[in-house]
Amino acid sequence: MLFNTFQPGKFAFASEDIDLDDLRAQIQNDESNSPIDFLKSKKWGIIGVPFDSTCSYHNGSRYGPTVIREASFGFENFNSRFGRSLDGEFFDCGDLNIVHGNCERTCGFVEDAAGELIDANIKPILIGGEHSISIGSIKALANREPEGDLSDITIIHLDAHRDIIDEYIGEKNSHATIMKRVHDLNPKELIQIGIRSFSLEEAVFVENNENITSFETKHLFNGDGFGYLMQKLATLKGKVYISIDMDVMDPSVAPSVGNPTPGGLIVGDIEKIFALLYENPHVDIIGFDLVEVATDKLGDITAVLAAKIIYDFLTLFA
């Protein structure tokens, strides 16, 4: 390809289109195919989910997939931070049809679409959209586990907020309750990073659940706090799903998010977290999402940073 020009619906450097039906048929006919083949797969599939309906502050995350893809064309194929080229195999499936105003049905569509990728040994990447959509991918993965839940999967959740109340203004399915819905699926461990805003009810819930580990910014950015996080990630084992709410970043570097919250992470923090997970041979990342970029402005700095995070992720894990 001579030109690296923005194509609507494609992340930069994405492989050409795939025939999912064909891939799934091949896998179904392959008797030697096993769950390990999915686990060790380095193929990723991007699904844009332009859904914002339950947002409690700034709306606009429905434009996230478009502005993030557009920003992705500003990067070089060679990723100098990691000394590697982005030449792994990944596909961009485009944007999902969503049901405006209906979180449950939209997340059902996400679950179906992510499931189609997984059944072709392709790991799902969601670009949001609001945070509630993560449950689609996570359920698709849980449904394919022997226990039908997350008891063998660690969730790494980067966010300014805990998102772990049972209902938000009477709603069970909301961007403010997403990690409670995840916790309902019995995760092996839920690791929350960058937390700095939550209710007392959420604090009590976290305290009473041994499978939740919390790295609040007040600890991360004090003394050896970040070092403890690094130690934790270096000792992780097994299947890991990563969910990044862009409001985990400091609003000085990522202002265009649904709920900006001062005192957050900077770019190098995410790079260090990815590098450490990449260097840990005992971890298999099985899914990833990046949500809550809320802007309709092309070239918005938050969209550029979001594209860089996805670009870094693909450079290391594709």
Ligand SMILES: [Mn+2]
């Ligand atoms: Mn948040």
